[in-house]
Amino acid sequence: MRHSDSRAALTGEVARFQAEIRRLALAAAREIVQQELDRRLARLAAGARRRTVLAPEPTKPRELPAPEPVAATEAGPREPAPAPPSADGRKRVAWTREAIIQELASWMASGTAIDAAFVARHGPRGLVAATRRIFGRFDAALNVAGLHFAKLYPDGPPSR
DSSP states (O other): OHHHHHHHHHHHHHHHHHHHHHHHHHHHHHHHHHHHHHHHHHHHHHHHHHHHHHSOOOOOOOOOOOOOOOOGGGOSOOOOOOOOBOTTSOBOOOOOHHHHHHHHHHHHHTTOOOOHHHHHHHSOTTHHHHHHHHHSSHHHHHHHHHHHHHHHOTTOSOOO
């Protein structure tokens, strides 16, 4: 009878030990999650403060000088001003959502497996940065371009 009492006591002690370990593990996990949430909230708040500090102050609109009269020979439409050149002398491309989708879809049509690093190295300047600015992630832009590509070629990619 004494043997079964000691066994029951040992079983009870092991159960208490396991419960205590479980409680400590949950407390540690809760603390880690709380620290991660606090860190992310601080980063979001810092970004909001930075955007507030960097935001241009509203200014009153300045008055533009009156346009000069156009001569009769210059009555045609005016061309838009060219984009300012980049540091190496080439013109910057103003990437739009549609232009990004079209460019990525054309890369897909070529059959090349593409990712952000490959396009940054071999693709048009600023494309990867523009995809991240407009879509948030390069993969999200690839997904949208894949849908566009599927609409263009519902029966599959064209044969080369």
